[in-house]
Amino acid sequence: MSKRISVSSIATFWVIALVVITAIVYGFRHYLDPVFVFSYAYAMKFCG
Amino acid sequence: MSNVTGIVRRWGLLVLAGGLIMGLSLGIRQSQGLFMLPISMGMSWSIEEVGFAFAIQNLVWGLTQPFTGMLADRFGSARVILFGVLIYAAGLVAMANSPELTLFNINAGVLIGVGLAGTAFGVVYGAVSKIVPHADSAWAIGAVGAIGGLVQFLVVPLVHQLLNSHAWDGTLIVLGVLFAVLGPLAFLLRTKRADESVDNHGDQSMSDAISEAFRHNGFWLLNLGFMACGFQLAFLAGHVPAYLVDRGLPLSVGGTAIALISLTNIAGTFVFGYVGGSIFRRKYTLSFLYFCRIAAMITFITVPLSPVSTYIFAAVIGFLWLGTVPLTSGLVAQIFGTKYLTTLFGFVFFGHQLGAFLGIWLAGYVFDTTGSYNLIWWVAIAAGAIAALVHMPINDRVVMRTKTTEAYST
Known part of the structure; x- marks a missing residue:
């Protein structure tokens, strides 16, 4: 009863995976910016 | 696949x-x-x-x-x-x-x-x-x-x-x-x-649904648990980044911790949303989640603060961050049905925001008066313990209204 997985499904899966990985790398690099960390840490105390 | x-x-x-x-x-x-x-x-x-x-x-x-x-x-x-x-x-x-x-x-x-x-x-x-x-x-x-x-x-x-x-x-x-x-x-x-919904509510009106929920002990226990969740998250989101900076950790460690919380939250929200209801009973999954939060917080504040302990804490607490939301919403739907789910979840969420307000304000007050976050960490741990315990006795069976409605209609 096994169904064949279409090429388009595999391609879609890999495109989504690539987009997610790129997004995570982009985001992570910004989270390491000291100016970002300081202003975020300072201000979150006031708005939670 | x-x-x-x-x-x-x-x-x-x-x-x-x-x-x-x-x-x-x-x-x-x-x-x-x-x-x-x-x-x-x-x-x-x-x-x-x-x-x-x-x-x-x-x-x-x-x-x-x-x-x-x-x-x-x-x-x-x-x-x-x-x-x-x-x-x-x-x-x-x-x-x-x-x-x-x-x-x-x-x-x-x-x-x-x-x-x-x-x-x-x-x-x-x-x-x-x-x-x-x-x-x-x-x-x-x-x-x-x-x-x-x-x-x-x-x-x-x-x-x-x-x-x-x-x-x-x-x-x-x-x-x-x-x-x-x-x-x-x-x-x-x-x-x-x-008025178009065919959920198991018969002709139940919105005010009947609200009054039914308000008479259900489980609804108030859910409110109390979600209030504790709001308290914990507001304290952690609002004050932990500052706590890390104040304790002298490099800014890059604080940044990595914030990113790790956000990233593992993605996986945690999916996992808890998925397993709650389909694999495990939601009320026990919620209790388990709160016990894990308590364990993570106690470990974090009792071991010496270091980049490694911060990363581990951030990854674990991030995984446990918003998993409570689909579980709580799912539990409301499971007990009361979906016809008035958004209304009833709205009332539970009000408790969450009340807890969040207290979490932000009390943490700031405790820090300003004692010069340390120690006391508020233990308050957050106690709130977690209450949340973990109150979910266990919730009667999570579908309310008996269904049978009553059928009995009336036959």
Whole structure:
């Protein structure tokens, strides 16, 4: 009863995976910016 | 895999729309802290004055969530989400054009608070639970949370970048336009109106449903548990980044910790949304989650603070961050049905926001009076213990109304 997985499904899966990985790398690099960390840490105390 | 492919084909667009709207709504809210210094300096208002608008926003969000829930149940979720997106976008643009503090408080506090009540967890999870059949709903709820988490993770650094290039008022306008453009996605989350619903409610009215829930012990226990959740998350989100910086850890460690919380939250929201209901009973999954939070917090504050202990804590607490939301919403649906789910979850969410208000305020008060966060860590741990315990005795069986209705109708 096994169904064949279409090429388009595999391609879609890999495109989504690539987009997610790129997004995570982009985001992570910004989270390491000291100016970002300081202003975020300072201000979150006031708005939670 | 073919099963997953089928689910993605059936519900992929709906899940993407829900995740994008919810993620953008929560992400913009989460990045508001970055606006505080620029607005304070640009408008010559104190940080406390700017922060007061965001405190109002949290309360307005909690206070109006039951009412947006009622509207969503009465007229359908899509209209309320679209209304929420538009009022949120208008609030952002109006914030950028507020010449005086009172107007800023109304725009940032009231408009965006109402916008959040129309676009965040309550209405979006409610819509997905109503639209997606039971067999696929665990996956759909988990996936909406995961996409929302990913968008939230990206919006914060995006806002930081926009602030560098467009100043604070330009950034608010860009965000407002971006959110308004996504508004039509709300139509993918169309639900039936209450009078069209064929859920097991017979001809139950909204006021009957609210009074039924208020008479159910489990509803109040859920409220208490979710209030503890709000308390913990507001304390952790609001004060732990500052705690790390104050304790002398390098800023890069604090940044990595914030990123790890956001990233593992994506996985955690999916996992808890998926396993709750489809594999484990939701009330026990919630208890387990709160016990894990307690264990993580006790370990973190008792071992010597180091980059490694911070990374491990951030990864674990992030995984446990928003998993409570689909589980709590799912438990309300499981006990009371989905016809008035958005309304009833709105009342539970009010408790969450009350806890969040207390978490932010009490942590600041304790730190200012004792010079340390030690006491508030233990209060947060105690709140977690209460939450873990109160979920266990909840009667999570479907309310007996179904049989009564059938008995009347036969």
